Amino acid sequence: MAVDLNMRVLIVDDYKTMLRIIRNLLRQLGFTNIDEATDGSAALQLLRANGNYGLVISDWNMEPMTGLQLLREVRADAKLKMLPFIMVTAESKSENVIAAKEAGVSNYIVKPFNAETLKSKLVSVLGDF
Numbered sequence: 001m002a003v004d005l006n007m008r009v010l011i012v013d014d015y016k017t018m019l020r021i022i023r024n025l026l027r028q029l030g031f032t033n034i035d036e037a038t039d040g041s042a043a044l045q046l047l048r049a050n051g052n053y054g055l056v057i058s059d060w061n062m063e064p065m066t067g068l069q070l071l072r073e074v075r076a077d078a079k080l081k082m083l084p085f086i087m088v089t090a091e092s093k094s095e096n097v098i099a100a101k102e103a104g105v106s107n108y109i110v111k112p113f114n115a116e117t118l119k120s121k122l123v124s125v126l127g128d129f
Contacts, residue, residue, distance in 0.1 A: 007054030040065030
């Protein structure tokens with residue numbers, strides 16, 4: 001099954017520059033329907049209100065709700081729990097990777113990364129496109 005490049009993607013980061021970088025990388029890869037949130041609680045509101053996202057790409061380190069807390073909320077929500085969720089972080093500490101895996105993360109990207117890395121993670125989560 002081919003990936004729908006028109007699916008809604010939610011990117012979550014408290015750093016506007018990072019939102020812009022991820023948005024541009026997604027556009028380079030062909031995604032067109034991209035929403036943004038600047039923290040986990042805003043992202044959760046969007047996800048619950050709109051419910052028709054195909055992917056979440058979230059930063060780990062945010063206030064007041066971290067990416068890990070957002071992931072746990074998504075996985076605990078019956079309507080959202082199957083949603084592909086990619087965590088982005090500047091830290092590659094193994095305990096972070098383990099915590100994210102235990103919380104049900106679909107994949108993990110360590111900053112900095114490029115379009116090629118993002119695409120390989122997306123393919124592993126969504127399939128070829």
